[in-house]
Amino acid sequence: MGVAYSVGEVDHLFTFFVQWSPDIYTKGNKKHCQPRYLLGEKQQNHYLVVENKVAVMSKLLNNSVNPTAIITVKDSKCRLSLCGSEDSETEEPEYQEESDDVLVLSDQSLLLDDQHLQELAAHMPARTQGYPWQLVYSTAVHGSSLKTLYRNMAGLDSPVLLVIKDMHKKVFGAFSSDSFRVSKYCYGTGETFLFSFNPDLQAYRWSGENSYFVSGNLESLQIGGGGSGFALWLDSDLYRGASFSCPTFHNAPLSTQEDFIVQDLEVWTVGN
Template identity: 70%
Template sequence: MGVAYSVGEVDHLFAFFVEWSPNMYGKSKKKHCKSCNHKKKKDLSGYLVDKDMDPANQPKAAKNWKIITVKDSKRRLSFCSSVESEKENEEYQEEDEGMLPVLNQPSQLLQDHHLQKLAAHMPARTQGYPWNLVYSTAIHGSSLKTLYRNMADLDSPVLLVIRDMHNKVFGAFSSDPFKVSQYCYGTGETFLFTFQPDFQHYRWSGENSYFVSGNMESLHIGAGGGGFALWLDADLYHGASFSCPTFNNPPLSTHQDFIVQDVEVWTVRG
């Protein structure tokens, strides 16, 4: 969507560029209108510029600034937050690497070495809180509808764990509980993981924001490039995993198309 500016605002903007880039804008052969010459000497306090800063005294790096869109600005801010969260997690790993989370029920899929690795790489805001089993195919049956229903009242991150017919364990941490949504949801805290055979995790790449989406027919995590990083059908029986730009991940299973053996979803109330 375009933005309309008044003549006065355009004059101020031109004066701003002349002040900051005299080599580019101050040597123009075109004659400036009287209003431009008159307003060029006015105070530029309407802009985010420090009056005490003389552009001529600024380092060259300052002249390489560029204008970015609000969308790009938010994406960079979210990506920086994700990087900061990862640094906090690394510090936590160094201090409490051998610490295991407390589970309210035994897991059919996660052993101690799984729990240790996953807990150490989850966001700092989840550390130290118990894990509560919110859905299990062994208890609730194989139904995506039931999975959604069990999370209807949740407002906390969740951990999806899958074991396929080749006994490979993999899944995803989602910053938001799974739900039916027309649009993608989630934040840069979302990441993928796999144990095949060693633990690997794949954080947000920053290339797009297709974290999680879902309908009554399927659940999707990560997208772009023609495939989902993780896809499950309505019966939680067939699944697929492809490389995608959201996480720059390889397929999580040894086979891009796989048969699900068991699914568990844990919520971490932080």
């Protein structure tokens, strides 16, 4: 449970923490020299999330601060818009270091098991937490066609998870901050990352060297670039692919071989 305060009250609250427990919030204690809070801003909504001891905090502040809402830390993460990727195009987001959560799928996946889902959950941006993942495209259901993939994603404005299994049974893919579409220019944000299972999850985040996140046309879909090849490339039939190391993610090739054949492919999107 947490208490949400306006931004203008943050300094007052921090001063109170220092006076109340100087042994915890003074410079002499490096481990706890800052109070545990999350400060977020979305449009005109400003809030501070303070973990635990809600009742004690309210009493000790002597009503000098009026909380505007009571929310949990998890709820505060879910308040971030699923479609807010344009607001932070050059910023690398914060990710949770550890998680006991598992991605919840609305349909049965042919490629991801429970272990995959648990490992992937720890790398997902906070704005996707608490929402179910819906299958938007599958070669097993919709056939092998990049045009069909684009058509199924028309009108979507949410993150997507691309999962591939090659003919050598290796599973890999990418999380994209934006849904796939035909575009003349690259799109996406620093939330975008690559992954492969070897058999444990290996994740490759944005390096910051360039912004060649995702680009697509009717002939191919490309993720990452700036070097001798794309981090992930798929042809118009979603049958042949390639994966090379690239500056965008400083990744190792994701597939068993740099050129691979797709056995199955799925794309999942977050819905609320």
